[in-house]
Amino acid sequence: MIPAAFEYARASSVEEASKLLSKFGEDAKVLAGGHSLIPLMRLRLSQPSALIDINPIKELSFIHLENGKLRVGALTRHVEIQNSPEIKQNLPMLAEIAGEVGDNQVRNMGTIGGVLAHADSAGDYPTLALIMDAEIVTDRGRRIPAKDFFVDLFTTSLEPDELLCEIDFPVAKGPHKYIKFRRRLFDWAIVAAAAQQTDSGWRIGLTNVGTKPVRATAVEQALASGASPEEASKKAADGLSPSGDIRATPEYKKHLAQVLTRRAIEQAKA
DSSP states (O other): OOOOOOEEEEOSSHHHHHHHHHHHOTTEEEESSOTTHHHHHHTTSOOOSEEEEOTTOGGGOOEEEETTEEEEETTOBHHHHHHOHHHHHHOHHHHHHHTTSSOHHHHHHOBHHHHHHHTOTTOSHHHHHHHTTOEEEETTOOEEEHHHHEEETTEESOOTTOOEEEEEEEOOOSOEEEEEEOSSTTSOOSEEEEEEEETTEEEEEEESSSSSOEEOHHHHHHHHTTOOHHHHHTTTTTTOOOOOOSSOOHHHHHHHHHHHHHHHHHHHHO
16 A cells, blocks of 8 residues: 655754654654554554655664663664674563564664654563663653553653663673564564563563563562562463464463563573
8 A cells, every 4th residue: 555645854963853743733743764653554553744864863873781770772773682792681681582573675674762762562672671671761851661662552751852862771791581473483472571580589581471561570579588489480471361363362462472481591590
């Protein structure tokens, strides 16, 4: 299908992007990699009045280690995250998750900021951001904790004229695993589970079992109390209300949440 008519503008700086967003109003959309937005526009499920192309803003593409945190620019491509020695050394699960995003074309064009701002419940980065208490930094200087950033499906706490500029992840070098269950190699996750051990204990997260990423605190508490991965993972479905679709029923997604959580913990420990 053909997208509905829209205006197009390119921004060469964060300041210019902010001005353009204010000019075109709340119906404008930011264009980064475009691998999520453009398909929705072609199906006319999204009909923005204007696209603000931020790809020329080189200052939004970076990876810095600073004061025990990894600062990742919003325009950093998946392939850059996947291959970054700094990320592999200080938050290896982030590099591994980047390698699970789409195919080579998607990884070379797609951006971490685009995935987070799009807030698809099947997105991979949001789960890691949530369980690691990452902060999302905007052009207004706001630092939004991940737990407050994701509001609902395709909905974040960003204002209509606010730009996501940076994501700050705490360093975590401990045992970890992200398991993504899907029908085909490059598909979105039907369900995925993340397990990361930190100095304060295990962090467990689930992807695509609700309208936003889920932190499985019941599983974390069970592990902290000495439960085995098999026992703790039984609590992964606690409080979940996943929606069914053509790939999985709600009951099957709950089952997958338990199975994948157990496997993620066991493989991380191994």
